[in-house]
Amino acid sequence: MNRIAELFGIKYPIIQGGMVWCSGWRLASAVSNAGGLGLLGAGSMYPEVLREHIRKCKAATDKPFGVNLPLMYPNVEAIIEIIIEEKVPVVFTSAGNPKTWTSYLKEKGILVAHVVSSSKFAIKCQEAGVDAVVAEGFEAGGHNGREETTTLCLIPAVRRVTTLPLIAAGGIGTGAAIAAVTALGADGVQIGTRFALAQEGSAHENFKQYCLNLQEGDTRLLLKKLAPTRLIKGAFTSQVEEAESRGATPDELRELVGKGRAKKGIFEGNLTEGELEIGQVASLFREIEPVQQIMQEIMTSDNEAKDSHINVRRNSKKYVSLMLNTNKSN
Amino acid sequence: MNRIAELFGIKYPIIQGGMVWCSGWRLASAVSNAGGLGLLGAGSMYPEVLREHIRKCKAATDKPFGVNLPLMYPNVEAIIEIIIEEKVPVVFTSAGNPKTWTSYLKEKGILVAHVVSSSKFAIKCQEAGVDAVVAEGFEAGGHNGREETTTLCLIPAVRRVTTLPLIAAGGIGTGAAIAAVTALGADGVQIGTRFALAQEGSAHENFKQYCLNLQEGDTRLLLKKLAPTRLIKGAFTSQVEEAESRGATPDELRELVGKGRAKKGIFEGNLTEGELEIGQVASLFREIEPVQQIMQEIMTSDNEAKDSHINVRRNSKKYVSLMLNTNKSN
Numbered sequence: 049m050n051r052i053a054e055l056f057g058i059k060y061p062i063i064q065g066g067m068v069w070c071s072g073w074r075l076a077s078a079v080s081n082a083g084g085l086g087l088l089g090a091g092s093m094y095p096e097v098l099r100e101h102i103r104k105c106k107a108a109t110d111k112p113f114g115v116n117l118p119l120m121y122p123n124v125e126a127i128i129e130i131i132i133e134e135k136v137p138v139v140f141t142s143a144g145n146p147k148t149w150t151s152y153l154k155e156k157g158i159l160v161a162h163v164v165s166s167s168k169f170a171i172k173c174q175e176a177g178v179d180a181v182v183a184e185g186f187e188a189g190g191h192n193g194r195e196e197t198t199t200l201c202l203i204p205a206v207r208r209v210t211t212l213p214l215i216a217a218g219g220i221g222t223g224a225a226i227a228a229v230t231a232l233g234a235d236g237v238q239i240g241t242r243f244a245l246a247q248e249g250s251a252h253e254n255f256k257q258y259c260l261n262l263q264e265g266d267t268r269l270l271l272k273k274l275a276p277t278r279l280i281k282g283a284f285t286s287q288v289e290e291a292e293s294r295g296a297t298p299d300e301l302r303e304l305v306g307k308g309r310a311k312k313g314i315f316e317g318n319l320t321e322g323e324l325e326i327g328q329v330a331s332l333f334r335e336i337e338p339v340q341q342i343m344q345e346i347m348t349s350d351n352e353a354k355d356s357h358i359n360v361r362r363n364s365k366k367y368v369s370l371m372l373n374t375n376k377s378n
Numbered sequence: 379m380n381r382i383a384e385l386f387g388i389k390y391p392i393i394q395g396g397m398v399w400c401s402g403w404r405l406a407s408a409v410s411n412a413g414g415l416g417l418l419g420a421g422s423m424y425p426e427v428l429r430e431h432i433r434k435c436k437a438a439t440d441k442p443f444g445v446n447l448p449l450m451y452p453n454v455e456a457i458i459e460i461i462i463e464e465k466v467p468v469v470f471t472s473a474g475n476p477k478t479w480t481s482y483l484k485e486k487g488i489l490v491a492h493v494v495s496s497s498k499f500a501i502k503c504q505e506a507g508v509d510a511v512v513a514e515g516f517e518a519g520g521h522n523g524r525e526e527t528t529t530l531c532l533i534p535a536v537r538r539v540t541t542l543p544l545i546a547a548g549g550i551g552t553g554a555a556i557a558a559v560t561a562l563g564a565d566g567v568q569i570g571t572r573f574a575l576a577q578e579g580s581a582h583e584n585f586k587q588y589c590l591n592l593q594e595g596d597t598r599l600l601l602k603k604l605a606p607t608r609l610i611k612g613a614f615t616s617q618v619e620e621a622e623s624r625g626a627t628p629d630e631l632r633e634l635v636g637k638g639r640a641k642k643g644i645f646e647g648n649l650t651e652g653e654l655e656i657g658q659v660a661s662l663f664r665e666i667e668p669v670q671q672i673m674q675e676i677m678t679s680d681n682e683a684k685d686s687h688i689n690v691r692r693n694s695k696k697y698v699s700l701m702l703n704t705n706k707s708n
Contacts, residue, residue, distance in 0.1 A: 166594050186516065187528040195595030198517040198528040200549040200558060201658040205594055208662075219530040227561035228530060231554050264496050264535050265525025273623075293603075295625025328531040332538075 051213040052236030055179060056138060056159065057112050059083030060347060061236030062226075063161075063182075063215055066116020066140060067190065068092035068325075069314040070244040070251045073101040077108035078248040078339035087116045087140055092311065095126040102134045112137050114159075118191075119144025132156050143191060146176035154179075161215065165193020170206045181210060182238050185218030189241055189327035192269055192276045199229065207233030221329045223346050239346075241327035247338045252317030258282075259330045267328055271305070273298045280324040284309065381543040382566030385509060386468060386489065387442050389413030390677060391566030392556075393491075393512075393545055396446020396470060397520065398422035398655075399644040400574040400581045403431040407438035408578040408669035416443045417470055422641065425456040432464045442467050444489075448521075449474025462486050473521060476506035484509075491545065495523020497535045504540045511540060512568050515548030519571055519657035522599055522606045529559065537563030551659045553676050569676075571657035577668045582647030588612075589660045597658055601635070603628045610654040614639065 052061035064071065064079040066087035076086030086109070088101050098115070105113050115136050117127055120143045128149065131139060139153055142163035150160050154177060161180040162173045173181045183206040185199030186192065197205070199218040207214060216234035219225060221242035229237060243249060245256050262280065270288050271277045273296075279285045291304055305323070313322020337345075382391035394401065394409040396417035406416030416439070418431050428445070435443050445466050447457055450473045458479065461469060469483055472493035480490050484507060491510040492503045503511045513536040515529030516522065527535070529548040537544060546564035550556060551572035559567060573579060575586050592610065600618050601607045603626075609615045621634055635653070643652020667675075 168593070185528065185530070187531050193595075196598065197594045197658055198515065198530065198549055200515070200529050200555060201517050201662070202594065204552065204554060204662060219528055222534065224534060224561050224563065225530060228558035231557035231561060233554065263498070264527045264532065265523075268526065293625060295623060328527055331531070332534060 050235060052180065052215060055213055056085050056114075058085050060343070061215075062343070062346065063087065063140075063236065063238040064243045065217060065238045065240030066090065066114075067240055067244050068310055070249045071116075072250040073104035073108060074248040075243060075246060075250065075339070076101075076113050077105045078246070079243060079343070080105075080109045080111040080113045082340050082343040083111075084343060085138065086113045087138075088113070090115050090127050091118045091121060092315075095123050095130055098127060099130045099134060102130070102136055106134075114138030114140055116140045116142065118142050119148060124149075128153070131158065140182065142182075146173045146178055150176045150178050163217070164206070165197065165202070166195050167202075167205045167209045170210045170212070174210045174212055178212065180213040180215055180236075181206065182215040182217050183234075184238070185216075186269065187278075187328040188218035189244075189267070189278045189330075190325040192278055194272075194276060196269070196276075200232070203229055203232040203234050219327065219329045221327075221332060221346075223348070225329075226346065241330050242333060242342060243339065244326065245330070245333060245336060246342055247336055251314050254317030254319055255314050255322075255324065256336055258319055258324070259326045260334050260336065262326070262331045264328070264331045266331065267326060271301060274301055274305070277323075278325060278327065280326055280330075282324055283320040284313070284323055380565060382510065382545060385543055386415050386444075388415050390673070391545075392673070392676065393417065393470075393566065393568040394573045395547060395568045395570030396420065396444075397570055397574050398640055400579045401446070402580040403434035403438060404578040405573060405576060405580065405669065406431075406443050407435045408576070409573060409673070410435075410439045410441040410443045412670050412673040413441075414673060415468065417446045417468075418443070420445050420457050421448045421451060422645075425453050425460055428457060429460050429464060432460070432466055436464075444468030444470055446470045446472065448472050449478060454479075458483070461488065470512065472512075476503045476508055480506045480508050493547070494536070495527065495532070496525050497532075497539045500536045500540045500542070504542055508542065510543040510545055510566075511536065512545040512547050513564075514568070515546075516599065517608075517658040518548035519574070519597070519608045519660075520655040522608055524602075524606060526599070526606075530562070533559055533562040533564050549657065549659045551657075551662060551676075553678070555659075556676065571660050572663060572672060573669065574656065575660070575663060575666060576672055577666050581644050584647030584649055585644050585652075585654065586666055588649055588654070589656045590664050590666065592656070592661045594658070594661045596661065597656060601631060604631055604635070607653075608655060608657065610656055610660075612654055613650040614643070614653055 050061045060083045062084035064086045066089035068091045071089040079086035138159045140161045146162040159179045162178045163182040185202045186196045213235045215236045216229035217238035220237045266281045309323035312318045313324040380391045390413045392414035394416045396419035398421045401419040409416035468489045470491045476492040489509045492508045493512040515532045516526045533546050543565045545566045546559035547568035550567045596611045639653035642648045643654045
């Protein structure tokens with residue numbers, strides 16, 4: 049049995065990343081119903097909005113689901129009380145110290161995973177007593193680590209320092225990529241971008257269509273003087289690049305970004321004024337698909353066979369089955 | 379039979395990347411003797427120095443080897459005539475248009491591979507008639523693509539657009555990483571960093587030891603206004619970061635870099651004034667090893683078993699054997 053699937057009580061060790069303005073109850077419940085673990089993205093929800101999403105998610109699935117909670121979030125205490133009251137079984141924390149909340153959540157019977165971008169922080173996760181660690185590489189969309197370590201380099205580094213169940217994130221959207229990170233030592237994966245562009249994702253149709261036409265190199269890690277964030281090329285991103293090129297200060301950048309840009313871009317579909325965030329792997333996808341179909345494709349790797357000139361399909365199936373059955377801890 | 383091994387007439391589909399100041403005849407011949415394909419790095423050699431290295435390499439191995447040639451190199455025509463005169467069987471070109479020299483080299487019976495950082499340029503390679511394409515990701519050391527696409531995202535993208543034998547590069551130094559890129563559709567790998575730090579590499583001992591103590595996040599892609607280059611933290615890199623942070627112009631950066639910095643850092647071991655280049659994956663390695671031992675470890679993946687808490691060794695072996703035997707073109 050796979051460690052991640054066993055830990056969360058799910059069929060496939062596939063987590064849907066909690067993403068601002070993309071992952072409400074429709075997406076999370078669809079992923080959980082399809083055998084993965086859906087996460088509500090609390091980073092873009094007021095506490096009472098989150099409560100509503102949790103309740104709708106519980107009504108839409110009898111499978112486990114969770115909440116992703118950025119620990120720098122201003123309403124973190126209110127959110128945590130709601131999570132406990134509503135008996136959410138799983139919390140993924142990020143952007144903060146795993147020591148702050150892990151033991152409290154675990155006392156309440158909640159499973160805790162924490163997102164890191166380095167093996168140094170993976171060690172802190174183990175010390176804090178989390179149940180699993182998510183290691184996210186440079187290619188991931190949105191907020192990102194300062195180390196800029198790619199998934200290919202990060203996963204083996206984290207694998208060496210911890211015995212925790214390890215979830216790879218960043219650049220993963222196909223069965224072939226799951227096979228790849230399994231070979232590097234991951235026990236499961238977190239998929240953001242591909243699920244953000246699913247039919248059930250709450251992002252605006254304009255945003256999804258824009259992402260589904262991206263080429264390689266159309267995203268860039270910017271805003272490093274504030275918090276490194278992977279943005280998609282476009283009008284607002286050009287302003288950021290221009291400002292950074294001339295040496296803009298953190299204060300100037302903060303003013304340029306202002307408030308509510310991510311909502312405007314991702315949720316309201318304003319492609320010129322909005323802040324647009326997606327992972328590098330977006331350029332591999334061209335269609336809005338329902339979650340069930342995505343999960344099916346990933347688990348059978350048929351997607352690879354469609355476009356590829358070589359027969360990776362058969363190998364990928366072997367790799368995925370290896371992950372599911374033999375990648376046990378010692 | 380593996381396509382890359384067959385193409386170059388080598389035992390393992392493992393190419394040693396041609397690297398400035400690191401890959402002379404000692405390293406290239408050692409890699410070729412160990413069953414891979416060694417490449418002389420012409421980017422840091424005057425034409426007559428290269429001729430000497432070619433002759434010494436021929437004396438040291440009866441196996442195939444090649445030359446890596448950055449096409450922006452000022453002496454490119456002289457270098458090509460030497461390669462032809464000395465009957466070097468393989469040339470890897472980079473940093474330029476594959477159309478310029480490929481047909482001329484092929485007329486002379488030389489096998490040509492070209493290094494790209496996007497699927498767009500992989501298509502140009504196929505049009506130019508190269509024998510193989512090297513797709514190199516963001517995590518690679520030294521000069522790097524503008525797209526910043528990581529190996530995990532780049533390999534499947536390139537695999538979709540070309541039937542050419544595909545060599546993955548960037549972030550690869552272990553059997554597990556070979557397994558990973560094989561799952562993504564690569565036919566072979568180019569390994570730079572790990573071979574740069576081998577006993578036979580021509581880099582200065584100070585440089586090698588410094589690299590073998592790096593942590594994740596200790597390299598950074600800088601000099602994007604000139605040519606994006608992955609540099610290691612240190613005195614000179616801090617100057618570059620400071621200049622870029624305040625918005626230095628390309629001319630200011632050019633003056634700051636000056637001439638001969640890479641030689642000073644890598645070859646002469648001046649860690650304060652020199653320009654130091656290595657890939658992200660350096661942080662996984664801690665010892666100067668002979669090439670034969672590196673190759674042995676990679677092909678049996680024993681290195682993974684040593685430090686890892688999970689049993690990836692057995693899986694990695696399976697993946698590597700899959701690459702060697704079953705990843706055929708259609």
